[in-house]
Amino acid sequence: MHLREQGVRHDVIDACVAKPGNDDLALLVKRATALSGFLKTEDGENLVQGFRRANNILTQAEERDGVEYSFGADAKFAEGPEEKGTLRRARRRRGRDRTGGRGRGFHRPDGGTGGPARAH
Numbered sequence: 392m393h394l395r396e397q398g399v400r401h402d403v404i405d406a407c408v409a410k411p412g413n414d415d416l417a418l419l420v421k422r423a424t425a426l427s428g429f430l431k432t433e434d435g436e437n438l439v440q441g442f443r444r445a446n447n448i449l450t451q452a453e454e455r456d457g458v459e460y461s462f463g464a465d466a467k468f469a470e471g472p473e474e475k476g477t478l479r480r481a482r483r484r485r486g487r488d489r490t491g492g493r494g495r496g497f498h499r500p501d502g503g504t505g506g507p508a509r510a511h
Contacts, residue, residue, distance in 0.1 A: 394420065399427045 394404050407413070407423040429435045449460055469475040 394423050397424075399423050400430075403427045403430065 395401065403426050404423050407419055407426060410422070413419055430439065453459055464478055464481075466475065466478050469478055
């Protein structure tokens, strides 16, 4: 309730609550506040718009093909070192998230941090 009173959207709160290993209330508040702040920036708005476009494209493709595309990216389809590097970093990030989310330095849009900054 405290976060909603501060203007944090319910979907942001839901996303933060759904994160595995989420048993620290203070961390949850910092995470939700940081995510909410990011989504209000130009980069955050662009990220949401890009996600919506990609989601619409996938939904249309699923309807057209009669298939559900819910599996992760396959490294064998990566083209070039940039895409391969992105997939490697995403896999490492997913591994950290499963082990309790190391590196909890949440950056505010103003450049500050909402928690201790740790090297990744």
